[in-house]
Amino acid sequence: MKRKARISEHLTNGLNPMHLEVTDESHMHNVPEGAESHFKVLAVSEVFAGEKLIDRHRRVNALVRDELAGGLHALAIHAWTPQEWFDKGGGAAPTSPECLGGSKQTG
Numbered sequence: 001m002k003r004k005a006r007i008s009e010h011l012t013n014g015l016n017p018m019h020l021e022v023t024d025e026s027h028m029h030n031v032p033e034g035a036e037s038h039f040k041v042l043a044v045s046e047v048f049a050g051e052k053l054i055d056r057h058r059r060v061n062a063l064v065r066d067e068l069a070g071g072l073h074a075l076a077i078h079a080w081t082p083q084e085w086f087d088k089g090g091g092a093a094p095t096s097p098e099c100l101g102g103s104k105q106t107g
Contacts, residue, residue: 003036003072007064011043014063018082019044021093025076040076042093044085053079 001009008022021042028038041060048056056079061068064075078093 003067004039007039007041007067007072010063010067011041011060014059015043015045015047017043017045019085023093037071037073039072039074040078040093042078042080044080044082046082048079048081 004022004024008020011017011020011022019042021040023040024036025038025040026036043060047059051059057077060077060079061075064072068075076093080088
């Protein structure tokens with residue numbers, strides 16, 4: 001099973017999200033083709049209600065801890081309640097910034 005599918009499965013089981021996007025952004029970074037090392041997550045779930053942002057991120061990180069220990073290098077997390085998602089227009093996660101790591105870094 002590919003890393004994207006495993007991340008989706010862990011988050012679906014742990015968050016019961018009303019909306020979930022898992023995007024492999026590895027191609028935007030200085031990594032070998034097929035690295036599956038950089039991902040972005042938009043998870044919309046009632047479980048985030050009343051939680052601070054740091055606690056939401058901790059919850060998501062705990063659900064994918066095996067992936068983080070096994071080569072997942074970066075995870076951009078957008079963890080919203082359904083109301084926050086609707087307030088933001090119910091659209092996609094924000095665009096990730098350009099990578100500045102490795103050989104892509106400017107002088």
